[in-house]
Amino acid sequence: MKKILIVEDSSAMRSLLISTIEALEGFEIVEAANGFEALRLLPRERVDLVITDINMPDINGLELIRYVRNSAIYKSIPLFIISTESSERDLAKGLALGANEYLIKPFDPADLQKLLLKYLG
């Protein structure tokens, strides 16, 4: 089982991401409602991929990506951004910081599934 960490402060959006991922087999999901929870979960769970939103309170997605990429332990974990098109500049920054892929909300579930299989299949 590959473990995916979803970092997203909207519970409805998390529900949708989960139902999209659960439609595929072989994935386990860990949820974080904010950057804090993600930082706490990372060392406790053997995470294989991170999907993060950018706009979150306190610790935003960019700060999380920077943290992951600077860390000796997590730096090679595939990382997807899921964000809205309005934050184009932030999204570009996310990619520059080392995010592997990005999805624009509202995203097409099939696109997410394809990307997951590409990185973890």
Add this chain to the structure above:
Amino acid sequence: MTGSNDSIGKAVRDFLAEAEEIIDQLNNDLVSMGDCAETGDCNPDLINAIFRGAHSLKGLAGIFGFSEIGDLAHNMENLLDSLRLGRVEITPVMMSVLFDAMDLLGALVRGAGEGHLDASGIPLMVSRINACASATQKSQEVSPLATLGLTDAVLNALTEYEEHRLLENVKKGRLIYSIIASFSLTTFDQELGELTDLLKQGGEVISTLPTVGSGSEAGIDFEILFGSTKGEDGVSGLAGRPGISVRQLGAQSKPTSPSQPAQALEPLTASSSVSAHDHSEAASPAQPAADAAMTAKSMSRMVRVDIVKLDDLMNIVGELVLSHSTINELVGKVRSSGFSTLAIELGKAAKVLQRKLNELQKGVMEIRMIPVGQLYEKMSRIVRKVSREQGKKVDLRVFGADTELDKLIIEDISDPMMHIIRNSIDHGIETPEERIRLGKEEKGVIRLSSFQKGNHVVIEVEDDGRGIDIARVKKKALEKGLIQENDPLSERDALELIFLPGFSTSDTVTDISGRGVGMDVVRNNIAAVSGMVDIETRPGQGSKVIITLPITLAIIKALIINIVGRTYAMPITSVLETILVERSDIRTIERKEVIQLRDMTLPLVRLGRFFEIEGGDVLPESFYVVVVGVAEKRLGIVVDDLLGQQDIVIKSIGETFKGFKGISGAADLGDQRTILVLDVGGIISEATRGSV
């Protein structure tokens, strides 16, 4: 979309619940923003929070296919983005557009939940929002951040918003600090939260960048970018804890730190950070493993439950209560059949069952109870919005916000309450000029208070405005032909006229209270949850609307009565006493039957007549009168027989019987019969109006 239909259905329900929560929060934040817009000093966190709310809503709406909601939220988000990035300034027009847009968003989400979303208002609203965004466009100045000496690594991790806040702080002449703090992985979120709160007292926390802790896997470091007018010592003092380093960024930067001078020079390299290992040991000297287990749990212990599930649970409890009654009856039968030992054992078991059922019932009931304060928050938004629109000054004072009520009742009285408050501001509270002329305080006062009174909760809305002009009420009623010139009309009778359909004392129907909702609708809506509404008024001094509500609608104790061979349940909370009356005790005053009950004259209602039951007119020589009362009103209800008390679960009787006067629902009895539950408040209202 993928996933089963079930999971998608659930996801859409999640959307609606979350969207409502976001809108509620947005409304609260907008009110605060409206306040600070007046003083011109808005907390950037607040504006950012509002932006994020609109942003989340847009994302959610888009993905769940509510494109209309997404469209509106998207336009709001653009305006708010410009606002938070300092490209536009807050104006009164913008506040009013944002409030209207929030109202529309709320209506759209409610519409989506009920399956009839009306998007016709969106294009106009979008053009208003966009006009707002372009009208106040400020010239953009770019101020170099280079002077701060931030590395690209840090700059790249800042969102556009954080960059803007950094610039704003620099422009305002605040000093920018880099604060490095190290924490243990087990406690960092709490400790960082505490540190951030302390810092916020003396400036703005612009960004919080996590870094892998130096030298230890159990640690995590944070670089906080902080803007403040305080000097370095002041900022160090604010943080008030050892193990952090404070460094002022920019030309005047002096790399000193009172606690860790040697380690404060290069915040972004691992070697420069305060030793996470050392600090984590200091912060959590014992049992790191136990702490880790504890903090792996979720922060919140709350569960969000659909109230329908609680209703189902309550129904099951109600049915169990009925099963218990059946068992009790069987105990009696077993005993009379001669199995006395068995009957005693069974009786004991039934008692234990009853005790546990009571606990269960109480527990389920408590889950449904929420503090009235939640309703007050909504009302405070209405007060601020309407008073602003009306150019009036109102001070809202709330009392008893922790009084608890059934969630469903709170939901159902929200709209009536809103109307009462709109009325208070629109018709009651005078303009500031008028108030000064009258020798009153410039600011009107609305007191919103609630308290428990026996099995009821009383909510009062009191204002210190001009009061209700009784003479004007009578004049209007005459004009409308509701009363005759010579009708004897007490002050109370005149106030009752306000509750008649279509009655309005306002000469000019304003946008605020002239929305097709009158006090008759308010009374009907409150009666629908078995509540009563009353008005008291003093000319020139103000009015008080008193709403009396049952604490819960779920399981209630009822008096089971019989009229012309038909059985009904009457909520025991409305019953004051029952008396046996002789036919000869009845007198007639103004064609209405009354009896003398101690020192008061009690009007009677024959339920048989009220429900137009055949044979309902016949009165035996002696009969029972159930004296009922809600708020200050008293009425005697004539019944044939009293069958005893029982717990009942009131169930809705659906659309077919909607508007049927005097009935509030149905209930199952233990013997498989279904009976109707009387709406005592409704019967009293009808009787007071003289229609029976």
